[in-house]
Amino acid sequence: MLAQAPQWIASGLTLGAIYALIALGFVMIYAVTDVINLAQGEFVMLGALLAITFKRQGWPMLAAALAAVALTVAVGAAVQLLALRPARQASVLTLIIITIGVSIALRGAALLLWGTDPYPLAPFSVGAFDLGGAVVKRQSLWIAGTLIAAAVALWAFLNHTMLGKGLRACAINPLAARLMGVRPGRMATLSFALGAGLAAVAGVVIAPDTYATYDMGFGLGLKGFIAAIIGGLTNPAGAVAGGLLLGVLEAVGGGIKSAYKDAVAFVILLLVLLARRFGPFAAGGAGGGL
Amino acid sequence: MSDATVTGEAIRRHLAGGHAARGPQPADLETRGLSRHFGGVAALTDLDLAVAPGTVTAVIGPNGAGKTTLFNLLTGVLRPSAGAIRFLGREVAGKPPHAVAALGMARTFQNLQLFPQMTVLETVQVGREARRGAGFLGALFRPPPVVRAERAAREAAREQLALVGLADRADDLATSLPFGQQRLLEIARALATEPALLLLDEPAAGLSAGERAALARLVGDIRAAGVTTLLVEHDMAFVMRLADRVAVLNFGAKIADDSPAAVQRDPAVIAAYLGEEE
Amino acid sequence: MRRVDRLGLAALAVVVVVLGWTLGGSQLSLLNFVGLFAISAIGLSLLAGYAGQVSLGHAAFYGIGAYTSALLTTRLGLSPWLGLAAAIVASAAIAAAVGLPLLQLRGHYLSIGTLGFGVIVTVILNEWTGVTGGPSGFGGVPDFALGAYGFRNDRDYFFLIWAFLLAVIALALNLVNSRVGRILRALRGSEVAVATLGVPVWRYKLGVFVVSAAYAGLAGGLYAHYLRFVNPAAFTLRVSVELLTMAAVGGLASVWGALVGAAAVQLLISQIRDQLPRLQEGLHRLIPAIPERPGGEQELIAFGLLLMLIMIYLPGGIAGGVNTLLRRRAARPDPTIGAAGSAAASPE
Numbered sequence: 011m012l013a014q015a016p017q018w019i020a021s022g023l024t025l026g027a028i029y030a031l032i033a034l035g036f037v038m039i040y041a042v043t044d045v046i047n048l049a050q051g052e053f054v055m056l057g058a059l060l061a062i063t064f065k066r067q068g069w070p071m072l073a074a075a076l077a078a079v080a081l082t083v084a085v086g087a088a089v090q091l092l093a094l095r096p097a098r099q100a101s102v103l104t105l106i107i108i109t110i111g112v113s114i115a116l117r118g119a120a121l122l123l124w125g126t127d128p129y130p131l132a133p134f135s136v137g138a139f140d141l142g143g144a145v146v147k148r149q150s151l152w153i154a155g156t157l158i159a160a161a162v163a164l165w166a167f168l169n170h171t172m173l174g175k176g177l178r179a180c181a182i183n184p185l186a187a188r189l190m191g192v193r194p195g196r197m198a199t200l201s202f203a204l205g206a207g208l209a210a211v212a213g214v215v216i217a218p219d220t221y222a223t224y225d226m227g228f229g230l231g232l233k234g235f236i237a238a239i240i241g242g243l244t245n246p247a248g249a250v251a252g253g254l255l256l257g258v259l260e261a262v263g264g265g266i267k268s269a270y271k272d273a274v275a276f277v278i279l280l281l282v283l284l285a286r287r288f289g290p291f292a293a294g295g296a297g298g299g300l
Numbered sequence: 301m302s303d304a305t306v307t308g309e310a311i312r313r314h315l316a317g318g319h320a321a322r323g324p325q326p327a328d329l330e331t332r333g334l335s336r337h338f339g340g341v342a343a344l345t346d347l348d349l350a351v352a353p354g355t356v357t358a359v360i361g362p363n364g365a366g367k368t369t370l371f372n373l374l375t376g377v378l379r380p381s382a383g384a385i386r387f388l389g390r391e392v393a394g395k396p397p398h399a400v401a402a403l404g405m406a407r408t409f410q411n412l413q414l415f416p417q418m419t420v421l422e423t424v425q426v427g428r429e430a431r432r433g434a435g436f437l438g439a440l441f442r443p444p445p446v447v448r449a450e451r452a453a454r455e456a457a458r459e460q461l462a463l464v465g466l467a468d469r470a471d472d473l474a475t476s477l478p479f480g481q482q483r484l485l486e487i488a489r490a491l492a493t494e495p496a497l498l499l500l501d502e503p504a505a506g507l508s509a510g511e512r513a514a515l516a517r518l519v520g521d522i523r524a525a526g527v528t529t530l531l532v533e534h535d536m537a538f539v540m541r542l543a544d545r546v547a548v549l550n551f552g553a554k555i556a557d558d559s560p561a562a563v564q565r566d567p568a569v570i571a572a573y574l575g576e577e578e
Numbered sequence: 579m580r581r582v583d584r585l586g587l588a589a590l591a592v593v594v595v596v597l598g599w600t601l602g603g604s605q606l607s608l609l610n611f612v613g614l615f616a617i618s619a620i621g622l623s624l625l626a627g628y629a630g631q632v633s634l635g636h637a638a639f640y641g642i643g644a645y646t647s648a649l650l651t652t653r654l655g656l657s658p659w660l661g662l663a664a665a666i667v668a669s670a671a672i673a674a675a676v677g678l679p680l681l682q683l684r685g686h687y688l689s690i691g692t693l694g695f696g697v698i699v700t701v702i703l704n705e706w707t708g709v710t711g712g713p714s715g716f717g718g719v720p721d722f723a724l725g726a727y728g729f730r731n732d733r734d735y736f737f738l739i740w741a742f743l744l745a746v747i748a749l750a751l752n753l754v755n756s757r758v759g760r761i762l763r764a765l766r767g768s769e770v771a772v773a774t775l776g777v778p779v780w781r782y783k784l785g786v787f788v789v790s791a792a793y794a795g796l797a798g799g800l801y802a803h804y805l806r807f808v809n810p811a812a813f814t815l816r817v818s819v820e821l822l823t824m825a826a827v828g829g830l831a832s833v834w835g836a837l838v839g840a841a842a843v844q845l846l847i848s849q850i851r852d853q854l855p856r857l858q859e860g861l862h863r864l865i866p867a868i869p870e871r872p873g874g875e876q877e878l879i880a881f882g883l884l885l886m887l888i889m890i891y892l893p894g895g896i897a898g899g900v901n902t903l904l905r906r907r908a909a910r911p912d913p914t915i916g917a918a919g920s921a922a923a924s925p926e
Contacts, residue, residue: 046686097890104889106632106686107826110819111886118879122861125869228815232697235690273701276694283691284679375774401776415767417831418760426764429757430775436785439756440749450757493775 013143018261020144024219026257027157031212032234033241033249034164035205041181041244042201045094045105049113051231053206055120056082057213058222062129071134079210085116086206090199098198113228120224128221153215160211161250164204168246177201181244209234229272233260236279328353329374329497329530334383334393336369343369344552347383351497356519356529358539358560361549362572367532368410370549371501374530375407376400388496402431404496408486408503410532414474420485421470424457427492457492464488464518480511487518491527498522500531504538516542536573540564548572579751586834587748594740598733606732608848610804613739614797616840619824620750620833621793626822627831628754629786630766631681632689635696636821639669639791641703641813643798645710648719648808658722662799669795670788677787681780696818703810715809719802735804742800743837746793750833753789762786763831794821823885829895838896843881850880 032050039047057078064074093112097104135148168174179187180197188194212230213222220226237256241248256275264271329351336344344366351357359367372378374385376397385393392400406427415423438446461467464484469477474485483503490498500519504512519542523529533539539546539560546563548556550572556563563569597609618640626632646668647661656664680691703710710716722729722738729735753759761782764772773779802808820843828839861868892899 046690093886093890097893100889100893102686104893106689107822108886108889110634110822111882111884111889114819114878114882115886116882118882121878122858123868127869232693239690270701270705273698273705276697276701279694280680280691280698283683283687283694377770377774396778397770397773398776398778401774406776407774409771413768413771415764415771418763418767422760423764425757426760426772427775430761430772430777432757436753436758436789439753439758440789442752442756446756453757489775 014265016142016144018265019258020141020146020150022258022261023254024147024150024153024257025261026237026254027153028212028216028230028253029233029237029256030157030250030253031160031215032209032230033237033253034160034246035208035212036235036238037241037244037246037249038164038177038201038208039205040238042177043090043094043198044102045109046102046235047202047205048106048109048231048235049089049116050205050209050234051227051229052113052116052120053082053086053209053227054213054216054230054234055222055224055227056085056116056206057210058131058217058226059120059124059129059213059224060210061214062131062217062222063124065131075214078214079207082210082213083203083207087199087203089206090202094202095195095198113231117224117227124224126224128223129217130221131217133218134215147219149215149218153219156211156215157250160208161246164208164246173200177204233275236275236282239279240282328386328388328528330386331374332384332386334370334373334385335381336366336373336378337381342552344373344549347549347554349547349554349557351528351530352545353528354523354526355544356523356531356542358543358546359530359532359549360534360536360539360546361532363534364551365549366552367534367549368501369552371407371499371532374400374499375405401493404494405499406490406493406495406497407499408483408490408501410501410505412482412486414482414485416473416475418474419471420461420466420474420477421454421457423474423485424460424488424492425453427489428453428457428460430493460488460492463491465514480507483507483515484518491522495527497528497530500529502533503531504533504535512538536564579748579755583751583755587744587751590747591744594737594744598736598740601736603732606736608844610732610735610739612841612844613736613743614801614804615821615824615844616837617739617743617746617797617800618794618821619828619836619840620746621790622821623825623828623830623833623836624750624753624762624793625786625790626825627829627835628759628766629762629783631783631787632822633692633787633790634689634815634818634822635692635694635699636790636794637813637815637817638696638699639673639794640798640801640817640821641699641808641810642672643669643795644802644808644813645703645798646795647799648716648802649709651720651803652716652718658720658803662722662796662803665799665802666792666795669798670792673788673791674784677784677791681783681787693815693818696815700810700814703813710810711808713810715807717807719806719808721806722803729803735800739800739804742796746796747833747837750793754833758782758785766831819885820881823881823888825895826885827888827895829897829899829901832895832897832901835895835897842896843884846884847881854880 032054035053036047036050039045039050060078060081061074064077065071069077089112093108094105097108100108133147133149134152138145138147140146168178176187176192177197177200179190179192180194184194187197209231212234213227216230233256234253237253238249239252240256241250241252256278259278260271260274263274329349331347331349334344334347334349335342347370349359359370361367369378373380373393374387376392376395376399380393383393384391387400387405388403390403392403415426418426435446458467458470461470464487466477466481466484466488469481474482477485483506487498487500487503503515503519507515516538519529519531531539531543543560546556546558546560547554548563548566548569555568555572556566558566598606601609618636622633622636643665647658647665650656650664651658651661676695680688680695683691704713706712729738754763761772761777765779765782769779798813801812824839824843825836826839827842828835828837858868888895894902
């Protein structure tokens with residue numbers, strides 16, 4: 011079994027990089043708006059299916075990918091403006107249910123547009139090579155590279171641009187941010203746009219590894235969410251680490267008994283949730299002023 | 301609300317009703333070295349406080365002096381960073397809120413914590429019924445004993461409301477009451493648990509002069525009924541008439557602890573209050 | 579129970595008898611599913627609406643009930659009635675066991691935790707092939723019988739399911755208007771205040787979680803014998819979301835609302851199933867790239883939009899909306915039906 015370890019790690023890291031990208035999107039949205047966006051996986055699906063559709067129109071891969079991400083970003087912003095902003099006074103749980111509604115509606119829209127057929131996408135580079143006993147597809151390098159590029163770009167954006175700093179300010183303290191002239195409403199829209207964009211990127215790079223379908227997003231979104239929770243839900247670096255860790259654990263668990271691969275992630279989720287049992291009684295308590 | 305001219309005897313009789321065996325026995329409360337930090341910020345430092353049975357003790361201090369933190373520590377809502385709390389001879393620091401309450405401590409909240417979508421009567425009923433077992437099967441199938449117990453509790457809650465002068469609002473939504481009456485309702489809810497010690501968190505805040513006078517009478521009646529009372533207040537004048545003893549907090553530390561008259565003359569207290577704009 | 583509730587129950591009983599004798603098989607079959615979902619949705623509304631604990635894994639308890647009764651009656655030859663009782667007990671017991679740790683979580687963490695539980699149960703149902711029959715499930719689940727009378731057709735089951743529904747509505751109304759119900763509603767308002775009155779909060783949360791699971795278990799047991807067949811697809815996360823939607827559409831904090839919600843959502847889904855292919859053909863004619871027949875669960879899109887719109891614009895659901903209207907007219911609030919702005923406004 012140990013002989014398979016390098017392979018598990020290699021495929022685990024590949025899948026983990028996808029989870030990490032999705033988790034980054036989760037974290038962006040949650041940190042700024044306190045919304046657990048269960049429609050995140052649908053953005054992954056949109057990224058993948060849109061990219062494939064543009065590619066089929068004969069567009070070059072890069073153009074198709076960029077257009078897909080851009081469109082998904084627009085959808086993300088629209089979701090925030092149309093579905094979440096009108097309910098911004100609502101409780102956290104109402105907001106979760108709304109995002110479930112968004113997720114189902116987007117999936118339904120995709121079903122109308124693309125049907126149930128699985129859509130293939132050619133890998134960006136074909137072939138594979140051997141790395142320390144593991145067979146690594148060249149596409150995996152694209153995935154890893156994309157994660158690194160996206161993480162670096164996000165880091166630079168958050169730390170070195172006014173907009174990024176505004177986002178961070180909102181995440182830390184919306185009231186103070188407002189006093190500093192940042193507009194939390196706009197930042198909320200921006201965070202959804204960013205979160206959707208990151209998910210769409212994940213969708214584009216994972217499409218060649220798996221056939222893209224209208225319902226591919228749900229599972230991926232949940233995994234990304236679990237990764238984000240492992241990473242602490244508001245910490246981008248933690249989300250990346252959580253994604254990679256989850257990918258490897260799943261690969262190991264699935265290597266031992268493939269049928270239970272999905273259960274592994276949710277068992278981890280429950281363990282992580284319970285391990286982080288939230289502080290003293292009043293910390294999350296109902297009443298203000300305590 | 302000023303028709304709430306009740307006697308201590310009436311409240312005593314009422315409080316003894318559910319607990320015929322015990323009756324409200326006067327409670328004593330004592331803290332030693334009680335401290336609480338939030339991150340690096342000390343909200344309360346090394347507080348020694350003694351509340352004698354059957355008295356009204358006031359803790360006063362400017363905003364942010366640590367008064368509400370003190371209440372949250374006493375009632376188990378927050379855990380102390382250090383120190384001890386003895387209530388009725390038992391150590392209660394670190395116990396969960398319901399366990400502390402079950403010993404006979406009840407409180408009100410500075411920021412009212414009434415239940416939305418519940419009537420005034422139901423609110424008091426919750427106070428009365430809080431300490432019975434969960435009893436889901438009884439609630440689902442409602443055998444006659446359960447029905448009788450509920451009817452009794454409803455009647456008792458009505459009487460409780462009469463004591464604070466809210467009888468005529470029994471069927472209104474709690475949150476639809478005017479602010480002053482909401483405060484009274486919180487007191488009624490707390491009294492419904494038949495406490496030995498009643499903690500009032502800034503009961504006079506936001507009340508008109510008339511409402512304050514009525515509240516003062518009510519607190520006097522509660523003391524006459526033998527319930528020990530600890531109240532925190534921002535407003536010094538209000539407590540001077542009521543309290544047997546006054547402790548003063550400033551920046552989380554006790555700076556005076558004496559009779560009202562002595563506290564009023566204390567230079568440190570005057571400085572603390574003059575430092576504020578009031 | 580209030581007078582209006584007693585009248586409601588009596589009226590519903592009459593309606594059930596009339597519908598049972600007049601409607602045909604396919605309509606009754608639809609109503610049977612309304613009844614099954616309503617039983618679960620009422621349990622969920624007790625949990626989510628009254629106690630403010632939103633479960634995204636409730637289909638798991640529905641499934642546990644269905645499989646428990648199906649397994650006991652097919653493998654051990656138990657009477658379906660005993661199987662049904664076992665279904666209720668098994669769902670309640672498992673809820674108690676998983677609730678102990680899960681209910682330590684608050685707000686959306688609890689929702690996500692229950693979601694995780696639901697997915698794990700689905701995986702087990704799919705993969706524990708030796709016992710559950712795997713993804714294709716198993717059939718041969720026996721029918722209920724009363725003495726010599728066997729329950730066979732949609733009409734028999736209509737009366738059976740709706741009799742149980744009437745009973746669980748009565749029980750739920752009892753609970754809501756009892757001491758326990760008051761404390762649950764109070765919990766939703768201010769957990770801290772309730773605790774400082776001396777209420778061991780977790781016991782109430784666990785209690786209502788167990789009750790709501792028992793409701794789902796009952797519905798699951800009935801389902802298994804009605805369809806004579808169980809498979810995991812009937813108990814997925816999607817069903818959990820549907821249940822939550824029904825409870826939300828009706829008004830999270832309303833027993834009657836959950837019934838209305840179950841009916842509305844079921845009828846709507848079946849309507850959309852009929853209408854959507856036409857829309858699809860239209861789309862296809864407009865843009866040929868769009869497939870002519872999508873297959874799959876086309877009602878999804880409307881379903882999602884509905885859930886979204888309700889939560890945004892009518893967070894009190896149908897019951898909340900009706901209630902607000904009544905309130906405006908009577909200018910006297912009815913405290914027992916919660917408006918749901920605060921319905922979901924439970925402690926984080």
